[in-house]
Amino acid sequence: xxxxxxxxxxxxxxxxxxxxxxxxxxxxxxxxxxxxxxxxxxxxxxxxxxxxxxxxxxxxxxxxxxxxxxxxxxxxxxxxxxxxxxxxxxxxxxxxxxxxxxxxxxxxxxxxxxxxxxxxxxxxxxxxxxxxxxxxxxxxxxxxxxxxxxxxxxxxxxxxxxxxxxxxxxxxxxxxxxxxxxxxxxxxxxxxxxxxxxxxxxxxxxxxxxxxxxxxxxxxxxxxxxxxxxxxxxxxxxxxxxxxxxxxxxxxxxxxxxxxxxxxxxxxxxxxxxxxxxxxxxxxxxxxxxxxxxxxxxxxxxxxxxxxxxxxxxxxxxxxxxxxxxxxxxxxxxxxxxxxxxxxxxxxxxxxxxxxxxxxxxxxxxxxxxxxxxxxxxxxxxxxxxxxxxxxxxxxxxxxxxxxxxxxxxxxxxxxxxxxxxxxxxxxxxxxxxxxxxxxxxxxxxxxxxxxxxxxxxxxxxxxxxxxxxxxxxxxxxx
Ligand SMILES: *Cc1c(COP(=O)(O)O)cnc(C)c1O
Numbered sequence: 365x366x367x368x369x370x371x372x373x374x375x376x377x378x379x380x381x382x383x384x385x386x387x388x389x390x391x392x393x394x395x396x397x398x399x400x401x402x403x404x405x406x407x408x409x410x411x412x413x414x415x416x417x418x419x420x421x422x423x424x425x426x427x428x429x430x431x432x433x434x435x436x437x438x439x440x441x442x443x444x445x446x447x448x449x450x451x452x453x454x455x456x457x458x459x460x461x462x463x464x465x466x467x468x469x470x471x472x473x474x475x476x477x478x479x480x481x482x483x484x485x486x487x488x489x490x491x492x493x494x495x496x497x498x499x500x501x502x503x504x505x506x507x508x509x510x511x512x513x514x515x516x517x518x519x520x521x522x523x524x525x526x527x528x529x530x531x532x533x534x535x536x537x538x539x540x541x542x543x544x545x546x547x548x549x550x551x552x553x554x555x556x557x558x559x560x561x562x563x564x565x566x567x568x569x570x571x572x573x574x575x576x577x578x579x580x581x582x583x584x585x586x587x588x589x590x591x592x593x594x595x596x597x598x599x600x601x602x603x604x605x606x607x608x609x610x611x612x613x614x615x616x617x618x619x620x621x622x623x624x625x626x627x628x629x630x631x632x633x634x635x636x637x638x639x640x641x642x643x644x645x646x647x648x649x650x651x652x653x654x655x656x657x658x659x660x661x662x663x664x665x666x667x668x669x670x671x672x673x674x675x676x677x678x679x680x681x682x683x684x685x686x687x688x689x690x691x692x693x694x695x696x697x698x699x700x701x702x703x704x705x706x707x708x709x710x711x712x713x714x715x716x717x718x719x720x721x722x723x724x725x726x727x728x729x730x731x732x733x734x735x736x737x738x739x740x741x742x743x744x745x746x747x748x749x750x751x752x753x754x755x756x757x758x759x760x761x762x763x764x765x766x767x768x769x770x771x772x773x774x775x776x777x778x779x780x781x782x783x784x785x786x787x788x789x790x791x792x793x794x795x796x797x798x799x800x801x802x803x804x805x806x807x808x809x810x811x812x813x814x815x816x817x818x819x820x821x822x823x824x825x826x827x828x829x830x831x832x833x834x835x836x837x838x839x840x841x842x843x
Contacts, residue, residue: 370409370437372598375699376401376713377706387438389500392599393508395592401706402696403598409434411645417620420613424462425452427613428492428606434644435602439499447495456480456491458810463488463607465614465785468759473785474767475611475625482550483810484685484790485634486521488607489600494525494532496599501531508591509837511578513537513571517685517790520550522593527556535560535837537571540825545817546794552821560840566828569675577830578837588837595631596692604637605644611785612646623783624650626774628683628766629661632691634787635738639697642737649782653740654773656681656748661691665740668730670694671721682745682798683765685790701732741773748772752792752802762792762799762807 371385374397391403411419419430428448436444454460458479466474480487501508510532512519519536526534538551540563552561564571575592579585593600612623625648627635635653642648655662657679664670672690681687695709702708715722724730743751751768755761763771767788778784792799792807799807809816826832 370435371406372403373406373706374399374401375404375695375706376710388436388599389438392496392500392597393591395594396596401709402596402693402699404696404699405435408640408643410643413620413645416645419609420618422613424606424610425449427610428452428603431606431609432602443499447499448492451492451495457487461610461614463610465611466761468755468761471783473611473615473783474761474763474788475607475785476788477607478764478788478791478794479810480521481524482517482520483794483813484517484521485604485787486517487524489603490521490525490593492603493593493597493599494529497526497532498529506589507531508533508589509841510534510593511537511575511590511833511837512592512594513568513575514551515539515568515684516543516547518593518595520547523551523554523559523561526593527554527559529558533558533560533840535562535833535840537562537564537574537833539563539568539571540565542567544795544797546796549816549819549821552823553816553819555820555822560836561823562833562836563823563825564828565825570828574828574830574833578834581830581834584834588841590837594692595633601633601637601640601693601696604634605640608638608641608648609646612641612648615783615785620647621782622647622649623785624648624652624774624778626652626654626770626777626784626786628686628770628787628789629653629655630686630688630691632661632693632697634789636693636696639700639736639738643700648737649779650777651738652770652774652777652784653738654770655740655742656683656686656769657742657744658687658689659742660689661694662740662742664694665733665738668724668733669721670716670724672716682748682795683743683769685766686769697736701729701736703732739777741776743769743772748798749802752799756803762803763788764790764792764795765798766790766795 372391373385376399385406425448429445452462464476477485477488514536523534526532615623625638629635635651638651675689678687678689699709712722748765748768751772755763771786774784774786793809796806
């Protein structure tokens, strides 16, 4: 690797203007790029086989430092180390390995990403993001009011990552009475002064519309430093690249060789991190993309047609964190497929805007998609229940519905002789209902979560009204 500066460009940027681009800390807080695109590294780092061998024995924090250093050159090394070391502790992730691998049988493994505070994989990225935000805001003497909408996993992961952080407040909108008792307890029992839970009388879409309305009020947004932590944040992607390397080394040891990963997919963030790892030289044979009944991405990888769904077409499933109408990170992947041509991305996305779809058939890009390592499939509610039952019967381990999606599609698409690593994106305890339906009993909860529903809860109940949330933010900010 050369010591070339790491700069980020937009997926909708002008055709390679050469020297342009921003360093990591400038895109960290940015959200969408000013031209409406997403930030991507101008050059993808690459490790050769000898370097991979050297990295293979590193513990999680050392490995994270090694990989993140390739993407971040505007935070001094000692500071970057400290931010990583305090995010990835055995106390926070209840494992010395942070993301341990559990072998179900020879050739079939579970990458356990869900031992963080909210019992879902989003903690891995979010814990580091919280440290990055606090660090950069402190350096710049700025504050940030994070405004988000959640139906579960993202909001709680953000709150647990940002709780108690200086210069940051979190305003999280959730649909009143629509989350599971467990999810509600996780969020509403936080008593930190910088966390504001707002229960909106409406559905998740109403919450999202309120966030959009506030963000579209540019004067308000600027005056109150409104930011977000949504899944397009580049720092979240890069944090997730680390565990693909960690799992690869854990499974292959000194032998090397190829592996495949199966990834329960919604907004394409997690699997895009795997795609980055593959581009960086990690010997990944297949990235197996699993969707549930909301199969917009499975359709694309089978047919070359990307057709976004209307909200009314989105089905409520038993793997709710994958119930999406379009996949926000998919644009980063397409940028790569069209050879880093921002004009081509702009054109595809304007076609998406006008007709709701684009079709890669007959373009030179479809071949790149075929060679990108991603294959796909989808599962149904019955598939998930059968998989939970089967994994429990064979291996004595209970997986959640999202992980079950991944295992089902992973087993359907694996190749003989190539180890399959299935990503565990949430613990079964988070989705008790479906597990109960599958095996006739609820999964055990990790220590400390047994009686979470009995903790005192606190939230602000609000009508579905953007002006009300603006008044609330203004009051909480003290002006
Ligand atoms: C967010 C989430 C997913 C989907 O991940 P993406 O990065 O959006 O593709 C899958 N499973 C669980 C449990 C999640 O919380």
